[in-house]
Amino acid sequence: DTGVSQNPRHKITKRGQNVTFRCDPISEHNRLYWYRQTLGQGPEFLTYFQNEAQLEKSRLLSDRFSAERPKGSFSTLEIQRTEQGDSAMYLCASNRTQGGEKLFFGSGTQLSVL
Amino acid sequence: AQKVTQAQTEISVVEKEDVTLDCVYETRDTTYYLFWYKQPPSGELVFLIRRNSFDEQNEISGRYSWNFQKSTSSFNFTITASQVVDSAVYFCALTLSYGQNFVFGPGTRLSVLP
Numbered sequence: 001d002t003g004v005s006q007n008p009r010h011k012i013t014k015r016g017q018n019v020t021f022r023c024d025p026i027s028e029h030n031r032l033y034w035y036r037q038t039l040g041q042g043p044e045f046l047t048y049f050q051n052e053a054q055l056e057k058s059r060l061l062s063d064r065f066s067a068e069r070p071k072g073s074f075s076t077l078e079i080q081r082t083e084q085g086d087s088a089m090y091l092c093a094s095n096r097t098q099g100g101e102k103l104f105f106g107s108g109t110q111l112s113v114l
Numbered sequence: 115a116q117k118v119t120q121a122q123t124e125i126s127v128v129e130k131e132d133v134t135l136d137c138v139y140e141t142r143d144t145t146y147y148l149f150w151y152k153q154p155p156s157g158e159l160v161f162l163i164r165r166n167s168f169d170e171q172n173e174i175s176g177r178y179s180w181n182f183q184k185s186t187s188s189f190n191f192t193i194t195a196s197q198v199v200d201s202a203v204y205f206c207a208l209t210l211s212y213g214q215n216f217v218f219g220p221g222t223r224l225s226v227l228p
Contacts, residue, residue, distance in 0.1 A: 031214065042118075042205050042218035043159070056215060089157070100147035100166060100211055105159040 002026070004106035006092050012112045013082055020078045021109045025094030032075050033103065034067055035091040036060065043091055049075060050097065082113045116141045116208050118219035126225045127196050135191045135222045137206030143167075145211040148182065148189045153221070154202040162204075165189060196226045 005024040013019050025032045030051050035043035046065070047057045051072035061067075064082075069075040079086055089110050093103040117140040127133045139148065150162040163173065165182050173180045177197075181190045193200055206219045 033214075033216070035218075040220075042207075042220045043216075045215045045217070048214050050214075058215075091159070093159075100164065100209060102149060102161050102164050103159075103216060104161070105151075107156070107158045 004092055004094055004104050006090075006106035006109050008109060009107065010110045010112075012114065014114050015082060015084060017082055018078065018080045019082060019111065020076055021090055021092075021111075022074060022076050023092030023106060024074045025092070026104055027073075028096065029094035029104070030072065030097050031095050031101075032069055033093045033095075034075070034077050035093065037089040037091055037108070038087075046077075079111075082111075084113045087111055087113045116143075116146075116210070116215075116217045118206050118208050118217050120204075120206055120219035120222050122222045123220070124223045124225070126227060128227050129198060130195050132192060132194050133196055133224065133226075135193075135204050135206075135224065137189045137191065137219060139187050139189065139206070139208045141208060141210070143210050147209050147211070149207040149209075149216070150180065150189075150191050151205045151207060151218075152202045153205065159205070162191075193224075196224075198226050198228055200224060201226045 033048040034046040037043045049069040064080045067077045089108045091108045092106045095101040119138045146167045148165045151159045177194045179192045203221045205221045209216045
């Protein structure tokens with residue numbers, strides 16, 4: 001188990017720029033999740049994939065956000081035309097296809113929009 | 115819809131004191147899973163325990179214990195003889211057996227002072 005890997009760890013960008021984050025889940029995990037966490041809050045669900053299929057998206061995920069998992073392995077989360085309100089920690093997690101299976105989290109990508 | 119409440123925003127204790135972190139959940143489903151995660155200052159969420167809705171037995175793991183009571187929809191976490199290394203934010207979370215959206219509470223920040 002190499003764990004869930006996220007890159008970059010930190011990203012500073014100017015408002016209006018596009019950013020992309022990458023997540024590499026644990027290799028045998030076919031489910032992959034994106035969460036967003038702001039200071040003093042719990043993780044908020046954004047979206048999740050089973051293999052390459054995006055099965056659920058939160059209402060939090062505006063049309064400026066897009067996530068992909070093209071080959072059912074790594075995933076990318078892109079934010080277009082970033083806004084200051086997008087500043088947060090973006091967390092990736094993975095688990096196996098089994099009801100109630102625990103999530104394994106990455107260290108997150110901290111986004112700061114100036 | 116599911117909801118998790120952690121009424122205690124912050125708790126401070128002196129080392130060696132016992133401390134209980136409260137978690138109250140809401141769901142209409144009869145089959146669900148409850149979790150506790152720890153988020154130390156490094157930021158990565160660490161799994162502590164999982165409980166399914168059919169198993170109300172309390173669990174003890176070293177200095178940690180969990181009290182699950184369906185009658186009050188609570189899943190409380192007690193740390194006995196707290197240590198400075200226990201200082202972290204603790205999250206309670208809920209997921210259904212068929213849905214994959216994990217709902218997290220807002221977290222309780224625990225500070226253990228030497």
